[in-house]
Amino acid sequence: MRDEDLQEMRQLPLFEGVGAAYVESLLRSAFVQRFPAHVELVHEGDPADFLYVIVQGQVEIYAGYRDRETTISVLGPGNSFIIAAVLLDRVYLKSARGLTPTRILMLPAEAVREGFAEDAHFARALAVDMALAYRGVVKELKNQKLRSSLERLANWLIAEEEKGGSTGKLEIPYDKKVLASRLGMAPEVLSRSIAALIPYKVDIRGRHVQLNDREALLSLARPVPTIDDPAC
Amino acid sequence: MRDEDLQEMRQLPLFEGVGAAYVESLLRSAFVQRFPAHVELVHEGDPADFLYVIVQGQVEIYAGYRDRETTISVLGPGNSFIIAAVLLDRVYLKSARGLTPTRILMLPAEAVREGFAEDAHFARALAVDMALAYRGVVKELKNQKLRSSLERLANWLIAEEEKGGSTGKLEIPYDKKVLASRLGMAPEVLSRSIAALIPYKVDIRGRHVQLNDREALLSLARPVPTIDDPAC
DNA sequence: CGTGGGATTGACGGGCATCAACTTTCGTGG
DNA sequence: CCACGAAAGTTGATGCCCGTCAATCCCACG
Structure with a gap:
């Protein structure tokens, strides 16, 4: 070396x-x-x-x-x-x-x-x-085992946004295909899940994401420390 | 002490x-x-x-x-x-x-x-x-993430039977309710999955199970070392 | 022998996968 | 730098797997 x-x-x-x-x-x-x-x-x-x-x-x-x-x-x-x-x-x-x-x-x-x-x-x-x-x-x-696809996505978005400094914005750091597989769903389901988050003011363009209503998303995602807190 | x-x-x-x-x-x-x-x-x-x-x-x-x-x-x-x-x-x-x-x-x-x-x-x-x-x-x-309920059950049965010495018989060591939860399915689904294994010559009475056609069950379950082998 | 929880069975609906067609994006080479 | 092709992503249609609710059955237990 x-x-x-x-x-x-x-x-x-x-x-x-x-x-x-x-x-x-x-x-x-x-x-x-x-x-x-x-x-x-x-x-x-x-x-x-x-x-x-x-x-x-x-x-x-x-x-x-x-x-x-x-x-x-x-x-x-x-x-x-x-x-x-x-x-x-x-x-x-x-x-x-x-x-x-x-x-x-x-x-x-x-x-x-x-x-x-x-x-x-x-x-x-x-x-x-x-x-x-x-x-x-x-x-x-x-x-x-405990969450639906949509819940997993919502929680992932929140966690990722917090990792990036809670700015309300985040970048998906790899292909959506990979994200779908990581979250345990087919790529098509990820697409539809993303669409399903529009009422929660989630704005996804390509890999760029904006969370415009954190409260609404949180009430859907319901993160808990024993699953979502990386420092836990 | x-x-x-x-x-x-x-x-x-x-x-x-x-x-x-x-x-x-x-x-x-x-x-x-x-x-x-x-x-x-x-x-x-x-x-x-x-x-x-x-x-x-x-x-x-x-x-x-x-x-x-x-x-x-x-x-x-x-x-x-x-x-x-x-x-x-x-x-x-x-x-x-x-x-x-x-x-x-x-x-x-x-x-x-x-x-x-x-x-x-x-x-x-x-x-x-x-x-x-x-x-x-x-x-x-x-x-x-990689298997259906039925596949998980079939593989669990095979693994459990082998743990008990490959005698073709095994005992479910706890309530079916608990087994269902362990396998990641609703109790009703476990019941139905068990019924679905009858063509594979799986005979379940209460907690007592007999595997009468190991080959058939194996071809359904398709166990692999990197998931199922406890010594791996 | 009655009671209650576990287990089964049926009916139903929703979540998710699959297949297919189409659109968009991106990497590559001309 | 643009053009092109391939891969990624989206959208629609369809069906199955599985969860839920409810009724019934079965057994273990007091």
């Missing part, structure tokens, strides 16, 4: 609170790789050879079954994926592909498992990361 | 590979509690004061939203729950109630967090447990 990369990598949230010397020794066995968009980075069922950390770009985590496919989540810089498979030395449960060109830090699974045993701070960082990911999936499962 | 209990607790899978002395010091701050059936053990949204480990009985993990409720999972002896909330010192995302009378080991959250920092073996045990739970939820999310 180049020295310049090395400086950048140690800023990653995964290494927060971990001794600089130890981070460096970890990174010695790692490398940074660039991938073009739409390339499959990992495939479900494959043995977990690496822990991946996104440096640049967007990565779609998805899974397939028969001829179906669904998006589990979309991750960005700083996020890591497939910690659990690496830690347990099992196969990946999900696949991943870049939605944009990406730059990815790849840590050999062996080194990560050793790191967990050798450095308590790194172990903690890994565990915290995994715990957060775990809670994320639990929330998503609740979201799926 | 009574000395007799103490002997029993250290056998728990959560303490596997952890030094006996350390387990004992952990258990000193813990206690074992009996609860009658149907009592709510933890409620979503409450701060995570304890890590719970089931010693005896069945516990339903569930979550509510508006007037709806869904079962996330049903756990038995040896399983622990809500590790992630304890580790992160956040609120519980799910509620739990006993389906039967239960005996539960309660470890103060503070002690667990300290334990994670102090004892590498315990940290590993916690992380492994959490990783397994994480992968469980991921599988369940895939199950929900």
